[in-house]
Amino acid sequence: MGLLSRLKEIFTGNKPEEPEAASEPVTVPEPSAAPKSAAAPEPVTVPEARPEAKPAVKPGDVKVEKKPETQEMEEKPVAEKITIGHVHMSGCTGCLVSLADNYEGLFTLLDNYADLNYCLTLADVRDIPKMDVALVEGSVCINDHHSVEDIKKARENATIVVALGSCAAYGNITRFARGGQWNQPQHEAYVPIGDLINVDLHLPGCPPSKEAIRNVAVMAYLLLRGTDEQKELAAAYLKPLMDLAQRGNEACGCDLIYDVINQGICMGCGTCAAACPVRAITIEGGKPNVDRDLCIKCGACYAQCPRSFFNFDVMNQFEAISEAIDAAMGKGDE
Amino acid sequence: MVLGNYKNCVSARAADPAILSASQDGGIVTQLFAFALEEGIIDGAIVAGQGDEPYKPEPVVATTVAELMEARGTRYTICPNVSMIKEATRSYGLDKVGIVGTPCQIQAVRKAQLYPMGMRAVPDKIALAIGIFCMENFPYQGLETMVEDLCNVKMESAVKMDIGKGKFSVYTERGAVSQIPLKLTHKFEQGGCHVCLDYVANLADVSTGSVGSPDGWSTVFTRTKAGESIWGKAIEAGYFETKPIEDVKPGLDLVTKLATDKITKNQKTLDERASFGVGKGLRNPYI
Ligand SMILES: Cc1cc2nc3c(=O)[nH]c(=O)nc-3n(C[C@H](O)[C@H](O)[C@H](O)COP(=O)(O)OP(=O)(O)OC[C@H]3O[C@@H](n4cnc5c(N)ncnc54)[C@H](O)[C@@H]3O)c2cc1C
Ligand code: SF4
Ligand code: SF4
Ligand code: SF4
Numbered sequence: 001m002g003l004l005s006r007l008k009e010i011f012t013g014n015k016p017e018e019p020e021a022a023s024e025p026v027t028v029p030e031p032s033a034a035p036k037s038a039a040a041p042e043p044v045t046v047p048e049a050r051p052e053a054k055p056a057v058k059p060g061d062v063k064v065e066k067k068p069e070t071q072e073m074e075e076k077p078v079a080e081k082i083t084i085g086h087v088h089m090s091g092c093t094g095c096l097v098s099l100a101d102n103y104e105g106l107f108t109l110l111d112n113y114a115d116l117n118y119c120l121t122l123a124d125v126r127d128i129p130k131m132d133v134a135l136v137e138g139s140v141c142i143n144d145h146h147s148v149e150d151i152k153k154a155r156e157n158a159t160i161v162v163a164l165g166s167c168a169a170y171g172n173i174t175r176f177a178r179g180g181q182w183n184q185p186q187h188e189a190y191v192p193i194g195d196l197i198n199v200d201l202h203l204p205g206c207p208p209s210k211e212a213i214r215n216v217a218v219m220a221y222l223l224l225r226g227t228d229e230q231k232e233l234a235a236a237y238l239k240p241l242m243d244l245a246q247r248g249n250e251a252c253g254c255d256l257i258y259d260v261i262n263q264g265i266c267m268g269c270g271t272c273a274a275a276c277p278v279r280a281i282t283i284e285g286g287k288p289n290v291d292r293d294l295c296i297k298c299g300a301c302y303a304q305c306p307r308s309f310f311n312f313d314v315m316n317q318f319e320a321i322s323e324a325i326d327a328a329m330g331k332g333d334e
Numbered sequence: 335m336v337l338g339n340y341k342n343c344v345s346a347r348a349a350d351p352a353i354l355s356a357s358q359d360g361g362i363v364t365q366l367f368a369f370a371l372e373e374g375i376i377d378g379a380i381v382a383g384q385g386d387e388p389y390k391p392e393p394v395v396a397t398t399v400a401e402l403m404e405a406r407g408t409r410y411t412i413c414p415n416v417s418m419i420k421e422a423t424r425s426y427g428l429d430k431v432g433i434v435g436t437p438c439q440i441q442a443v444r445k446a447q448l449y450p451m452g453m454r455a456v457p458d459k460i461a462l463a464i465g466i467f468c469m470e471n472f473p474y475q476g477l478e479t480m481v482e483d484l485c486n487v488k489m490e491s492a493v494k495m496d497i498g499k500g501k502f503s504v505y506t507e508r509g510a511v512s513q514i515p516l517k518l519t520h521k522f523e524q525g526g527c528h529v530c531l532d533y534v535a536n537l538a539d540v541s542t543g544s545v546g547s548p549d550g551w552s553t554v555f556t557r558t559k560a561g562e563s564i565w566g567k568a569i570e571a572g573y574f575e576t577k578p579i580e581d582v583k584p585g586l587d588l589v590t591k592l593a594t595d596k597i598t599k600n601q602k603t604l605d606e607r608a609s610f611g612v613g614k615g616l617r618n619p620y621i
Contacts, residue, residue, distance in 0.1 A: 038384060055511075098444070098454075203451065204451055204452075205452050206450040206452075208451050208452075209450045209453055209454035209455070209456070209457075210454065211450045211454070211455075211456075211457045212449065212450045212451045212453075215448065215449070215450075221535075237448075240449070241449075246364065249501060260619075263616055263617045264525045264526065264528075264616070265440045265525075265526050265529050265617065265619055266526045267412070267436075267471065267524060267526035267527060267530065268412035268414055268471075268473075268524070268526070269414055269415070269416045269417075269435075269438055269439045269442045270393065270414025270415065270416045270417025270418070270439075271416045271417070271419075271442040271445075271446065272419045272420045273414065273417040274416055274417050274418065274421070274446075274452070274453065275451070275452030276452065277452065282498060283414040283417055284525065285390075285473065285474070285475075286411070286412035286414075286473045286474065298452075300451055300452030300453065302446070303449070303451045303452070304446065304451055304452045304453065305442075306438065306441045306442040306445050306451070306619070307529075307619040308619065309524070309619065309620075309621075310445060310619055310620050311589070311620070311621075312620060314448065314535070315441065315444050315445060315448060315537065316335075316338075316339070316537070318444040318447060318448055318537060319558050319559065321448060322447060322448070322457075
C-alpha cells in the first residue's frame, strides 16, 4: 500500500460523511477503521517500499473533551494545529495577498491545520510571538533598526523560517528598483533576510503562487504533526526548497545560464519563460534568452526549471500527492 | 520503472481518416485532443504549431479542431510547449488545459503542479497531459544539417520525417524517401537529452509513440485516473480502433528494450558527470 494512499485515507477517513461522526459528537475514527477509501488505486511500482504505516497522529490528538455544543467542530475533529506567523518586512504585500487568494482554502488551512498567530492586518498581535513557522515577506531595510530587530526576533521565535517570496529570498525589486518601483530615498539599502539570519526554506516567486504556499503549509503541518511516514514525505517534498535556501541569497535569470545551460542539461522546455513574472525570458534557438534589463532577479525561473531540481521520489507520485493535498483541503474527493 | 506506472497499454489508431492523413503515427494525440475538446474535457491544448520556417515549430494554444489538425506530425526539434502553460490559463483564460510534450516537458508540467512557485493558477487546470515517447531531440540547426546536408533534401520540400528501424527518414512532396543511418545523427543530438531518464513519458496522463506497434498504429499507455477515464470515454464513443498490445508485433518487448537502453545509457552519463573533471564533477539535476 503506497504511502500516499495511506495519507489520503488519513485525511479522508476523518471526513464528515461518516454517518456516525455526525450523530455521535466525539467519534474518533480509529485509524484502522479507515480503509473505506476504496481508492487504493495503482498497485503498480512505487519506487521503494516505505516503512509500514503508523497510526495517524490526527485522531490521537483530537481533544475528546470538546463539548457537543460546537456542532461543526464535532463533525471534523481537529488535530493539534501548528502556529504560523506572517512577518512583514519590506515587501509589497503581494505574498500575503497570494496566501489570502486561497479563499475558502485559507479557511480550511486555518480551521484544520494552522493558527495564524501573527499577521499585520489579519491578526491583532503587536509583538512577534513564538511560532512554528514564520512566513517572512519582504527584504530587510538596514537603514531601519526596527526592521533589523524584527527579523532577528522572528528567527529567535520561529522553529522554521520561510523566505516567502523573492524579496525575502533574494531582495528582488527592493534591491534593484526595477519596474518603476522606487525605494524611498531615506530607505535605500535592502538585503534579503538570508543576509542577516539563517533561513530554512526558500519559496521564491514574485509572488509565489497561492498553490505553492498552500502546498508548503500542508507539508509543514505534516512535517511537524504527522506520522513518521507523513514526516518522511513532507521532508522529501521540502528538501529542494531547503537546498534553495542553502544555495545563496542572490538569484537571476543568469542562474539558468550558470547552472543549467552551461552545465549542458537544458533541454529547451520553456518552463522558465512561463515562470518569469515580467516576461524577461524568450526561448531562442532552443535555449532561454534572458533580457537583463527586464529581469527583476526573483529566481522563479531557476526554481521552476525541471533541471534545477527534480526529485523522482516526490514527482513520481504527483497524482497521489495532489489528491492528498486536495483531500487535506477538503476538495476533489472522488 | 522503465515504463513507469501505467494502468493499461494498447495498440491503437484514430478512427478519423482525415486525422490519420497527416499524423505521425496512429494520430492518437490529435484525435484524443479533438475528442476532449468536443466533449468539453479541455478548453484548448498546447501543441507544436507551424512556425515561420519549415519544420521549426512554435507552441500554440489550439482551441479548435482545425488548429489541432495544423499541428499534426512530429517535428524533431525543440518546441518549448511548456512556455505557453501560464499563457493558456491566464491570457487565454482556459480552465481545462491539454498539453502534449516530450517526457522532459511532462516532467516540467508535473513539477509545475507540485512546486508551482511561478505558476499561479496552473496546477489544477491541467486536464490532459499527453506525453510522446522520445529517445532524443535535435536543435533546429542540427536537424537542418541532417536533412539538407546529409539527406540532401530542402527543408521546404520535406513533408514528413521519421525515426525508426535504425534510420532517420525524410519523405519529400514528390514521393521520394531519403534515409541515413541513425548513427550519423547522434552528433547532432541536443546535449541536454543525455541526462534524460524517461523514454515513454512516465508522468503523462496518456503517453504514446510508434514503437511497439505496426506502421500507422501507435502504442498507448494510460497512466492516471484522468487519463484512463478520458481514454475510456473516447473508446466508448468510437474514436479509436484498438488491438491488444499482446497481439501486435513487435509489442511491448521492444518498448521495454529501448526504454531500458535509453535509461541505462543516460544513467551512465549522469554517473560519469559526477567525476567529469579532476576532483570535480558536473551538476546532477536529480538530487
Ligand atoms: C523529438 C521527438 C522524439 C521522438 N522519439 C520517439 C521515439 O524514439 N519513439 C517513438 O515511438 N516515438 C517517438 N516520438 C513520438 C512520435 O514521433 C509521435 O510524435 C507520436 O507517436 C505521436 O504521433 P500521433 O500520430 O499519435 O500524433 P499526431 O496526431 O501526429 O500529433 C503529434 C503531436 O505532437 C506535437 N509535436 C510535434 N513535434 C513536437 C515537438 N518537437 N515537441 C513537442 N510536441 C511536438 C504536435 O504538435 C502534435 O500535437 C518522438 C517525438 C518527438 C517530438
Ligand atoms: S526551464 Fe530549464 S530546461 Fe527548460 S528551457 Fe528553461 S533553463 Fe532550459
Ligand atoms: S528572468 Fe524572470 S523569473 Fe528569472 S529571475 Fe529574472 S525576473 Fe525572475
Ligand atoms: S530525450 Fe529527454 S530531454 Fe531530450 S527531448 Fe526527449 S524527453 Fe526531452
